Amino acid sequence: xxxxxxxxxxxxxxxxxxxxxxxxxxxxxxxxxxxxxxxxxxxxxxxxxxxxxxxxxxxxxxxxxxxxxxxxxxxxxxxxxxxxxxxxxxxxxxxxxxxxxxxxxxxxxxxxxxxxxxxxxxxxxxxxxxxxxxxxxxxxxxxxxxxxxxxxxxxxxxxxxxxxxxxxxxxxxxxxxxxxxxxxxxxxxxxxxxxxxxxxxxxxxxxxxxxxxxxxxxxxxxxxxxxxxxxxxxxxxxxxxxxxxx
Amino acid sequence: xxxxxxxxxxxxxxxxxxxxxxxxxxxxxxxxxxxxxxxxxxxxxxxxxxxxxxxxxxxxxxxxxxxxxxxxxxxxxxxxxxxxxxxxxxxxxxxxxxxxxxxxxxxxxxxxxxxxxxxxxxxxxxxxxxxxxxxxxxxxxxxxxxxxxxxxxxxxxxxxxxxxxxxxxxxxxxxxxxxxxxxxxxxxxxxxxxxxxxxxxxxxxxxxxxxxxxxxxxxxxxxxxx
Numbered sequence: 001x002x003x004x005x006x007x008x009x010x011x012x013x014x015x016x017x018x019x020x021x022x023x024x025x026x027x028x029x030x031x032x033x034x035x036x037x038x039x040x041x042x043x044x045x046x047x048x049x050x051x052x053x054x055x056x057x058x059x060x061x062x063x064x065x066x067x068x069x070x071x072x073x074x075x076x077x078x079x080x081x082x083x084x085x086x087x088x089x090x091x092x093x094x095x096x097x098x099x100x101x102x103x104x105x106x107x108x109x110x111x112x113x114x115x116x117x118x119x120x121x122x123x124x125x126x127x128x129x130x131x132x133x134x135x136x137x138x139x140x141x142x143x144x145x146x147x148x149x150x151x152x153x154x155x156x157x158x159x160x161x162x163x164x165x166x167x168x169x170x171x172x173x174x175x176x177x178x179x180x181x182x183x184x185x186x187x188x189x190x191x192x193x194x195x196x197x198x199x200x201x202x203x204x205x206x207x208x209x210x211x212x213x214x215x216x217x218x219x220x221x222x223x224x225x226x227x228x229x230x231x232x233x234x235x236x237x238x239x240x241x242x243x244x245x246x
Numbered sequence: 247x248x249x250x251x252x253x254x255x256x257x258x259x260x261x262x263x264x265x266x267x268x269x270x271x272x273x274x275x276x277x278x279x280x281x282x283x284x285x286x287x288x289x290x291x292x293x294x295x296x297x298x299x300x301x302x303x304x305x306x307x308x309x310x311x312x313x314x315x316x317x318x319x320x321x322x323x324x325x326x327x328x329x330x331x332x333x334x335x336x337x338x339x340x341x342x343x344x345x346x347x348x349x350x351x352x353x354x355x356x357x358x359x360x361x362x363x364x365x366x367x368x369x370x371x372x373x374x375x376x377x378x379x380x381x382x383x384x385x386x387x388x389x390x391x392x393x394x395x396x397x398x399x400x401x402x403x404x405x406x407x408x409x410x411x412x413x414x415x416x417x418x419x420x421x422x423x424x425x426x427x428x429x430x431x432x433x434x435x436x437x438x439x440x441x442x443x444x445x446x447x448x449x450x451x452x453x454x455x456x457x458x459x460x461x462x463x464x465x466x467x468x469x470x471x472x
Contacts, residue, residue, distance in 0.1 A: 052379055054375055054378065054379060077378075077381045077382065077383050078381065079381075080378070080379055080380065080381040081380070081381040083379070084379075084380075085375075085376075085379040087372055087375065087376060089370075089372050091370075091372035091373060091375065091376035092376070093373065093376070093377075093391055093395075094395065095394050095395050095398070104377075104380070104382070104390060104391075105377075105380035105381055105382055108382055108386050108390060109380065109381035109382055109386075110381075150376070153376075153380065154379075154380070157380060157381070
């Protein structure tokens with residue numbers, strides 16, 4: 001039995017009167033790739049953001065790699081190094097080069113010297129196929145390249161799990177492939193991943209498990225083939241057929 | 247004497263100008279001293295207030311906003327006069343120089359706090375989230391990610407405001423500060439000729455024109471490639 005990396009229990013999240021998560025459980029095993037799908041407003045991004053406490057859950061527990069994230073004694077900044085996150089809008093620092101983006105946390109949080117950080121940073125950029133773009137600023141890179149730098153920024157810290165929040169939604173269609181390619185490589189290297197995305201083709205090919213969320217609950221989960229071909233719930237069926245019509 | 251000669255004799259009288267040049271120059275020195283003190287202390291205090299405000303402590307922020315709004319709404323001249331003539335009643339007797347410095351520094355603090363604050367809040371939330379998600383603390387994110395971007399945005403409005411307020415050093419004349427305008431106007435009353443005033447105007451241009459140009463240069467230098 002593989003080690004459990006992410007263990008979320010009974011997650012609730014309220015935004016004022018809005019009840020966005022209504023008791024969600026999520027276990028992710030080491031080397032597993034879990035895909036989360038669902039209509040907008042279903043709570044899937046909020047779930048992801050609770051896993052590194054960018055969003056404070058209203059109730060429930062989150063344990064990542066044995067660290068209780070909601071324990072007041074936990075050093076959240078230390079814990080977050082183990083949880084990489086990639087955002088829909090890349091969120092690269094525009095005033096730094098690609099290498100500067102990748103090395104900032106290495107120097108400031110992991111305590112590496114500039115030389116050490118640069119060496120690790122260049123290796124990370126190489127892994128995403130952008131070794132030759134180290135000195136470019138985000139403004140000089142395409143969307144796909146920016147997102148790959150963002151992935152490099154996260155993997156440089158050697159996280160135990162990577163969270164992807166709609167990583168390809170802001171990209172032009174012809175740039176999506178390069179980002180998915182990097183994610184596929186990460187998967188092949190055994191990275192544990194939780195992906196919120198509408199890339200159904202990628203989900204089919206790479207996911208171990210697919211969760212379908214709606215209205216703040218996990219409606220159905222299972223292997224991609226089962227969810228996509230034979231969903232048992234009406235809501236899942238409706239969503240899948242709608243997605244596939246496009 | 248032709249009209250033109252009379253004009254020159256009145257406004258650009260060489261004899262008068264030569265006589266009062268040393269006074270004007272000593273006024274320039276006082277203006278520079280005042281300006282440097284106001285800019286450094288005003289901007290430092292403004293930035294400090296903006297950083298304090300970013301911590302989001304409610305009662306503290308109410309206080310900051312109140313102080314800032316107060317100094318933004320009072321005319322600088324009123325603050326200078328209140329400080330110079332009012333503080334002695336409280337047992338403090340600041341000189342005209344100190345009154346002018348502190349008054350204008352408070353005004354610059356108030357305006358620059360608002361500008362720094364606008365710069366900080368204009369940085370997208372995603373920048374904070376990306377930085378925090380890699381483990382940087384609030385303070386590290388502010389110093390390494392948010393402020394470097396915010397400061398670049400604030401340079402143009404900050405330059406304008408700083409120049410406008412620094413020119414207010416001329417208000418020091420009312421509390422007997424011997425800066426450029428003070429020297430020029432006493433020279434005018436002593437010589438019965440307005441030429442020293444023209445020298446004063448020239449001195450302001452010589453002093454502030456490079457500042458304006460420098461502001462423009464900083465703007466282009468710190469703009470990053472998008």
